[in-house]
Amino acid sequence: DQQVKQNSPSLSVQEGRISILNCDYTNSMFDYFLWYKKYPAEGPTFLISISSIKDKNEDGRFTVFLNKSAKHLSLHIVPSQPGDSAVYFCAANPDYGQNFVFGPGTRLSVLP
Amino acid sequence: DTEVTQTPKHLVMGMTNKKSLKCEQHMGHRAMYWYKQKAKKPPELMFVYSYEKLSINESVPSRFSPECPNSSLLNLHLHALQPEDSALYLCASSQDGNSYNSPLHFGNGTRLTVT
Numbered sequence: 659d660q661q662v663k664q665n666s667p668s669l670s671v672q673e674g675r676i677s678i679l680n681c682d683y684t685n686s687m688f689d690y691f692l693w694y695k696k697y698p699a700e701g702p703t704f705l706i707s708i709s710s711i712k713d714k715n716e717d718g719r720f721t722v723f724l725n726k727s728a729k730h731l732s733l734h735i736v737p738s739q740p741g742d743s744a745v746y747f748c749a750a751n752p753d754y755g756q757n758f759v760f761g762p763g764t765r766l767s768v769l770p
Numbered sequence: 771d772t773e774v775t776q777t778p779k780h781l782v783m784g785m786t787n788k789k790s791l792k793c794e795q796h797m798g799h800r801a802m803y804w805y806k807q808k809a810k811k812p813p814e815l816m817f818v819y820s821y822e823k824l825s826i827n828e829s830v831p832s833r834f835s836p837e838c839p840n841s842s843l844l845n846l847h848l849h850a851l852q853p854e855d856s857a858l859y860l861c862a863s864s865q866d867g868n869s870y871n872s873p874l875h876f877g878n879g880t881r882l883t884v885t
Contacts (some may be wrong), residue, residue: 662812665865669814692873692874700878700879701860701876701877701878701879702876703775704873704874704876719831728875747812750876755817756801756803756818756826756864757826758815758874759815760813761812763810763812
C-alpha cells in the first residue's frame with residue numbers, strides 16, 4: 659500500500675508559468691515532508707522541506723504548501739524554467755525518524 | 771557536484787561474483803543510508819546506519835551485506851545476487867537522522883546489472 663502518492667505521472671508547463679506538483683499521504687504519523695528533483699543518471703537532489711508545524715515554506719522560486727487535514731502537500735515553481743524539467747519526488751518521514759518514504763514521482767517538462 | 775560520492779558508477783556482475791559498492795561523504799553527517807531504485811519507481815530504503823551502528827534493516831536478503839567502517843564511509847557487499855537485483859543503488863547521508871530539518875543528501879548512484 660502506497661503511503662505517499664503522486665497521482666500525476668507527468669506534467670507539461672510553458673516556460674515562465676507556474677508548475678504545481680501534488681502529493682498525498684496516508685500515514686498520519688508523517689511530520690516532515692520533502693521534495694527532491696532527479697535528472698537522469700543522477701541521484702535525487704534535495705529541493706525544499708516542510709515540518710508539520712508549518713503550512714508553507716518558501717525558498718526562491720520554490721514554495722511548498724502543506725494541508726495536514728487533507729494529508730496533502732504541493733510544490734509550486736514560479737517561474738518555471740526549462741532546466742526545471744526533471745522527475746520530482748515527494749518524500750515523508752515519521753516522527754523525525756530515519757525511514758524516509760518516497761512517492762512514485764512526477765515527470766515535469768517545461769516547454770520553451 | 772554531489773557531496774556524496776559513490777563508486778563505481780556502473781557495475782556488471784555474474785550471479786556467483788562477490789563485489790562491493792562504496793560510498794563516502796565529508797559533510798560530517800552521522801546517518802548514512804542505502805536505497806535501491808528500479809526503473810520508473812521511487813527509491814526504496816534498504817539500510818540505515820546511525821552513528822556507525824545499523825539502525826534499520828528493511829528485511830533485505832542476506833546476499834546484501836552493509837558495512838560502515840567509520841562515519842564517512844559506507845559499503846554494500848554483494849554476493850550471489852539475482853538478475854532481479856539489477857537496479858540503481860543510491861547512497862545518502864543526513865545530519866543525524868533523528869532531528870527535524872535533516873534532509874537526505876544523495877550520491878549519483880551505482881548502476882548495477884546482474885547477469
